[in-house]
Amino acid sequence: MKIAVCLKRVPDTTAKIVIAPDGKSIDESGIKFVPNPYDEFAIEEAIKLKETAGAGETVVIGLGSDATAETLRTALAMGIDRAILLQATGSPDGFEVAKALAAELKPGGYDLILFGKMAVDDYNHQVGPMVAELLDLPCITTVAHLTIANAGVHAEREIEGGIEIVTCALPAVLTCDKGLNNPRLPSLKGIMAAKKKPLETKPATLGGGSFELIGLSLPPERSAGKIVGEGVDAVATLVNLLRTEAKVL
Amino acid sequence: MAAILAVTEQRSNTLRKVSQEVVTAARSLADAMGATVDALVLGSGAVSGSGDLGGIGADRVLTGTHPEFNLYNPDGYASTIASMAGGYQAIIFAATATGRDLAPRVAARLGQGCATDVTAMSVEGGKIVVTRPIYAGKALQKLRLLGSPAILSIRPNTFAVKPSSKTGTAESISVPAFTARVTVKEIKAAAATTLDVAEASVVISGGRGLKEPANFKLLEDLAAAFGNAAVGASRAVVDAGWREHGAQVGQTGKTVSPGLYIAVGISGAIQHLAGMRTAKVIVAINKDKDAPIFKVADYGLVGDLFEILPRFTEEVKKLRSEH
Numbered sequence: 001m002k003i004a005v006c007l008k009r010v011p012d013t014t015a016k017i018v019i020a021p022d023g024k025s026i027d028e029s030g031i032k033f034v035p036n037p038y039d040e041f042a043i044e045e046a047i048k049l050k051e052t053a054g055a056g057e058t059v060v061i062g063l064g065s066d067a068t069a070e071t072l073r074t075a076l077a078m079g080i081d082r083a084i085l086l087q088a089t090g091s092p093d094g095f096e097v098a099k100a101l102a103a104e105l106k107p108g109g110y111d112l113i114l115f116g117k118m119a120v121d122d123y124n125h126q127v128g129p130m131v132a133e134l135l136d137l138p139c140i141t142t143v144a145h146l147t148i149a150n151a152g153v154h155a156e157r158e159i160e161g162g163i164e165i166v167t168c169a170l171p172a173v174l175t176c177d178k179g180l181n182n183p184r185l186p187s188l189k190g191i192m193a194a195k196k197k198p199l200e201t202k203p204a205t206l207g208g209g210s211f212e213l214i215g216l217s218l219p220p221e222r223s224a225g226k227i228v229g230e231g232v233d234a235v236a237t238l239v240n241l242l243r244t245e246a247k248v249l
Numbered sequence: 250m251a252a253i254l255a256v257t258e259q260r261s262n263t264l265r266k267v268s269q270e271v272v273t274a275a276r277s278l279a280d281a282m283g284a285t286v287d288a289l290v291l292g293s294g295a296v297s298g299s300g301d302l303g304g305i306g307a308d309r310v311l312t313g314t315h316p317e318f319n320l321y322n323p324d325g326y327a328s329t330i331a332s333m334a335g336g337y338q339a340i341i342f343a344a345t346a347t348g349r350d351l352a353p354r355v356a357a358r359l360g361q362g363c364a365t366d367v368t369a370m371s372v373e374g375g376k377i378v379v380t381r382p383i384y385a386g387k388a389l390q391k392l393r394l395l396g397s398p399a400i401l402s403i404r405p406n407t408f409a410v411k412p413s414s415k416t417g418t419a420e421s422i423s424v425p426a427f428t429a430r431v432t433v434k435e436i437k438a439a440a441a442t443t444l445d446v447a448e449a450s451v452v453i454s455g456g457r458g459l460k461e462p463a464n465f466k467l468l469e470d471l472a473a474a475f476g477n478a479a480v481g482a483s484r485a486v487v488d489a490g491w492r493e494h495g496a497q498v499g500q501t502g503k504t505v506s507p508g509l510y511i512a513v514g515i516s517g518a519i520q521h522l523a524g525m526r527t528a529k530v531i532v533a534i535n536k537d538k539d540a541p542i543f544k545v546a547d548y549g550l551v552g553d554l555f556e557i558l559p560r561f562t563e564e565v566k567k568l569r570s571e572h
């Protein structure tokens with residue numbers, strides 16, 4: 001099995017977001033960047049599938065600034081075989097990223113291409129299925145449980161109030177959700193090995209995109225919290241406020 | 250005349266509530282651009298609820314019927330929508346499990362980007378301008394959509410359904426031949442009564458403060474007293490295996506915008522706040538008066554949840570029976 005994983009470098013989930021003076025980007029100083037949490041499920045699944053098969057190759061592909069190399073090294077330290085960095089600047093929209101990734105993936109002859117269900121920075125939920133369409137491959141999104149047997153994919157995805165059972169044939173594109181597995185931490189040995197693994201760098205070709213970014217803003221602050229009272233005796237006050245003031249009861 | 254396509258969702262040939270929000274959102278955009286609204290209904294037979302769409306703003310209700318459309322059919326749906334996209338200024342989806350899967354497929358087929366999880370829209374200089382939360386709601390992004398058609402999905406529970414009196418003329422459309430590369434075999438439903446946290450108008454979430462899984466019964470009782478409520482959870486309890494992944498609220502769970510969010514025994518970590526800070530009203534119950542959840546709570550109650558919850562449920566029941 002030849003498996004590709006697409007990996008994005010994103011701000012740590014605890015990062016405080018400050019808007020840069022240009023009003024169109026965030027101030028990156030002091031922000032720690034990490035592999036997109038959902039992409040870690042994809043990395044873990046790729047490594048596990050190769051381990052189970054006992055043969056094959058795993059490749060991680062990241063599109064972004066040169067600093068993305070560090071994020072790709074984390075994937076190599078976890079156990080991915082080699083990495084490709086598609087150099088790009090700015091924040092291209094999802095379809096532009098999908099086109100650049102698809103162009104890289106197309107000649108690769110992959111049996112499986114794995115994505116995260118979404119990037120926690122842009123919240124797009126789209127690059128995986130877009131790449132699948134561009135490559136004319138079947139695609140199952142937000143996979144929380146996966147079985148691969150006889151070149152067939154059997155997946156479970158969470159939908160509102162239930163679980164959808166979905167099947168397709170390989171080669172295929174899947175996007176990974178929480179619950180799929182427990183991503184391993186890179187071992188010390190893995191970190192050392194990653195330094196010697198191949199990391200190929202090439203420029204990405206990106207178009208202008210479908211959107212004009214007008215600007216970023218911070219969400220309105222919630223008005224300061226109010227403590228209604230203490231203990232069980234305050235319940236009546238709370239219920240009364242919910243009915244008369246908040247009008248939600 | 251300009252037109253907007255509102256893509257609805259059904260399950261078992263019954264329209265889902267979020268479909269009305271999509272039609273409402275399409276109507277408000279159409280009014281701002283002087284356009285008409287076509288609601289698209291895809292199913293395997295007559296879809297109940299589609300007759301009501303005129304009353305919330307659909308000029309036409311277009312129904313595409315195919316034996317394989319009883320469940321979601323990614324390739325069939327995408328082919329149908331892509332084949333009819335010409336002539337529309339915008340195509341609007343719901344940012345649900347289905348809509349998030351479908352919208353990017355349609356966008357890619359049409360060579361367009363896709364603005365997902367939109368929470369506000371307007372028309373400026375003839376172009377659609379949308380606002381969408383990024384960085385888990387820690388910032389808002391404002392985009393002008395340049396594509397034609399513009400493709401976007403709206404966040405559930407954000408666009409309140411508004412009555413309107415349009416004709417909702419029923420027409421059927423033909424479903425083009427397609428190859429289904431992906432098959433949805435079945436839906437294993439959670440208990441039929443279970444509401445999803447992303448769509449419920451009241452969400453009651455529990456955290457590690459509940460001490461053990463069985464105690465979530467206290468939250469289920471309160472949810473039952475409210476009637477239209479779903480039970481959510483913090484990641485700590487989901488990771489501990491107390492609750493399903495689908496119930497997790499937060500940065501790596503679901504983003505919810507209910508009318509009322511009640512956090513019980515949840516400390517209020519930044520990743521949890523990311524998923525619920527857009528709730529209209531937030532109530533927190535926690536025994537630690539310094540818990541960060543109180544900073545965002547409109548109404549905080551300090552105390553032991555095991556004492557407070559039964560009384561809360563009782564009071565809500567009492568009120569409900571009076572009205």
Ligand SMILES: Cc1cc2nc3c(=O)[nH]c(=O)nc-3n(C[C@H](O)[C@H](O)[C@H](O)COP(=O)(O)OP(=O)(O)OC[C@H]3O[C@@H](n4cnc5c(N)ncnc54)[C@H](O)[C@@H]3O)c2cc1C
Nearest residue numbers: 456457458483484485499500501502514515516521536554
């Ligand atoms: C990458 C990443 C992503 C994450 N994503 C999410 C996410 O999506 N959602 C999420 O929720 N978390 C997420 N987290 C985890 C988050 O950081 C917190 O660890 C988690 O939210 C804590 O859960 P909790 O509030 O239930 O538990 P705790 O922090 O342990 O809080 C328990 C609370 O219960 C109160 N309590 C205890 N007993 C009682 C009682 N008898 N009566 C009343 N109150 C009581 C305590 O005072 C305390 O405040 C993420 C973390 C990381 C690193």
Ligand SMILES: Nc1ncnc2c1ncn2[C@@H]1O[C@H](COP(=O)(O)O)[C@@H](O)[C@H]1O
Nearest residue numbers: 006007063115116118119124125126127
């Ligand atoms: N710049 C990127 N480089 C590599 N993979 C990406 C990039 N952007 C998005 N992806 C992949 O696409 C998934 C969905 O991202 P998004 O559609 O942006 O929410 C991510 O989880 C990654 O697997």
